[in-house]
Amino acid sequence: MHVVATAGHVDHGKSTLVRALTGMEPDRLDEERRRGLTIDLGFVWTDISGRSFAFVDVPGHQRFVPTMLAGVGPVAAVLFVVAADEGWQNQSSEHLAALDAFGVRHGVLAVTKADRADPAPVLASALDRITPTSLGRVPAVAVSGRTGAGLAALRAELAALGDRLPHPDRDADVRLWVDRSFSVRGAGTVVTGTLGAGTLSVGDDLELGRSGRRYPVRGLQSLGRDHDTVEAVARVAVNLRGLDHRDVGRGDALLAPGAWRHTRELDVRLRGEKTENLHRDLVAHVGAAAVPCRVRPLGTDLARLTLARELPLRAGDRGLLRDPGEHSVPAGFDVLDPRPPALRRRGAARARAAELAGDDPADAYVRRHGAVAITELHALGWTVPGARVGRWAVADELPRRLATRVAELVSDWRERHPLSAGLPVESLRHTLDVPEELLDAALADTGLTVRDGVVADPTRTPRLPESVERAVRAVERRLAREPFAAPEAGDLAEVGLGPKHLAAAERAGRLLRIADGVVLAPGALDEAVRVLTGLPEPFTVSQARRALGTTRRVAVPLLERLDAEGRTRRASDGTRTLRRPHT
Structure with missing residues (x-):
């Protein structure tokens, strides 16, 4: 389907022309038919060269320009x-300014009422x-809605127009x-x-504007026929379950759930009048919405718009500024940044203009935030x-800065907690306030590892505090004399070794x-195997105890430790044998 809006001065025959086509x-209201004047939007359709064309017939009177813009x-x-x-x-001029x-x-130009006057001068x-x-150079046709002259040529030009229209993203x-x-x-x-883009289906949920409330699609119609699915581009009527018609009106938006972000402030590039020539209070028109706004100049063609109410906008959206007092459309605009930074300091507007003029707004946004979810960037139109890390877009310098900061925090923790196994990873995550994927990447860049919930440097031998060192040496001397x-x-x-000290000594090797409370020298397992080799097999716990010269404790x-490491094998009767390399 192709959707075409009419435009032109009041009483120039727009409704008559689409009626003839x-x-x-197109005039739905009794008042419109009685006065012969289009007041509200009208919607009609037909087939041309095997394709559907829907027409949005707009009013031409100056009083109804907001309605025309909505169409x-x-x-x-x-x-x-x-x-x-x-x-x-x-x-004619105001409508053309709005289109521009x-x-x-x-578009196509139709010079109507060709049966009343020579159309050639008006056409030129x-x-x-x-x-x-x-619009550039458009094809032009002289027609008469009353006699039908020129309608065949106009249909041909509309069919050709359909061939030129961009393919929608369904x-x-x-x-x-x-x-x-x-x-x-x-x-x-x-x-x-x-429906300019996307696809609607019966059963879909749609969010209504900023409320975030979701309403199921109960039914769909397009061109007067019921459909289970409607693809863009299309004129569509959507029957919504659970929504009062008084709670939704012209300028509201039905949205794919979770896919759009609402904003009241946006930075834009203007097309038309220079920023300094604009009145500060205007009306912004985007889609079918018309919202009063405040214009803050940033540069010659750059401005910040503050809207009276939030709209679901993305970078790349187009709109226009209307001056209702002067009945004019001084400028169009392209949205550059729908989530701009606050301008609080002196000179901030000038600095922001320089940033917009010389930088990619998406790149600047990511730099401001360090890391942004890719889904969030998409919702903002970028x-x-x-660089990206997993599901995150990251500022180019962030991974390096993050890795440096992680190393600093781990080192600081080690100095302040010498007996600790390492910096708890949850504490690190809380301090840095970054997504888990970024923290994992930073840890990989530093060579640090996470084990048992703490971050440590695997290449570094832990150093014991002097008091702990003295106590451990005393234990080492004792075990050197009697290993078990x-x-x-x-x-x-008595020597000052508690659970934390013993854990630190074990990490230090x-x-x-x-x-719990039973410590030996690091080589005790090898020494035990050497001693047990001299016993006849299988041997009992008591035999092993006597051979090792120790207690049951x-x-x-x-x-049990030798069993766990596969160096001994325990039988069902409690006796053990040594595991040989070939068994």
């Missing part, structure tokens, strides 16, 4: 209408005005700007809009500008704990 009545805003193509008997008029500000690039004059705008996140909402007896609330005469708990306490955990 489609055979449908044109979400649409990529226009049927621009100028009457041969009146020629170019004020609303929105950046509409596809209109093309001269349209060509310098975003996998894009849905953002449906609402242009009508009403209630249908027995069905509930129905909203309509132009791709990953540089492990000191009693009281002996260890100075002692071997085989059970030591012998039992020592043998």
Whole structure:
């Protein structure tokens, strides 16, 4: 489907023309038909050369320009209408300025009422005005809605226009700007809009604007027919379950859940008047929304807009600024940054303009935050500008700075807690406040390891405090004389060795704990195997105890340790044999 909006001065025959093209009545309201004046948006459709064309018929009167903008805003193509008997008029200029500000690039010029006056001069004059705008040189046709003259040529040009229109992204996140909402007896609330990208299906959930409330899609219609799925581009009517039609209106947006971010402040690049020439209080139009805004100049063509209410916007979105007091559209705008930094300091606006002029806004955003979830960048309209770590886009210098900071924190912890196994990883994560994937990458860059929940340097031999060193040496001397005469708990306490000290000595490779409060020299296991080799097999715990010259307090955990390491084998009767290398 192709969706085309009309544009042009009041009473130049827009509604008559689409009525002649489609055979449908675009004026829905009794007042519109009684006065012969389009007041609200009208929607009609037809097939041209085997393809569906939907027309959004907009009002041409100056009082209804906001309504016209709501119809044109979400649409990529226009049927621009100028009457041969009146020629170019004020609303022709305002509508063209709006199309140029929105950046509409596809259209057809129709000079209507060709049965009343020679269309050639008006056609030439209109093309001269349209060509310098975003529309460029458009095809032009002289027609008469009353006699039908020129309609075949206009249909041919519309078919060619359809060939030129860009292909929509049907996998894009849905953002449906609402242009009508009403209630249908027995069905509930129905909203309509132009689906410019994405796909809608019955059963989908849609979020309503900033409320974040989700409503299931109960039914879909397009061009008067029910559908299970509607793909962009399309005019679509959406029946929503659980939504009161009074809670949704023109300018609201139905959104793919979780895919969009709302903003009240955005940095933009202007197209049209220079920033300093704009009034400070204007109305911003994006999609079908019209929101009062405050304009803060940043540079010649750069400005910050502060909206009266939040809108779901992304970088790359286009809109326009309207001055209702002067009945003019002084500028269009392109969204550069929908989440700009605060401007608090003197000179901040000037610095921000320099940043926008010389930098990629996405890159600057990532640098400001250090690390940004890739899904968040997507929701703001950006791709990953540089480095990524897992699910995160990261500032180029962040991994290096993070690795340096991790090393500093681990070193500081070691100095302050010499008996500790290392810096608890949760403490490190809390201090750095970074995602787990970034912390893992930083640890890999430093060569540090995480074991049993603490971060340590595997290349560094732990150094014991002097008091602990003296106590460990005393134990070492005792064990050198009697390798399996492990000191009693009281002996260890007497020399000042508690559980933390013993754990630190073991990490330093100075002692071997085989059970709580039972420590031997690091080579005790090898020495035990050497001694046990001299016993007949199988041997009992008592035999092993006597051979080792120790007590059951030591012998039992020592043998269990040898079992665990596969150096002895315990039988069901409690006896043991040594495991030989070939067994």
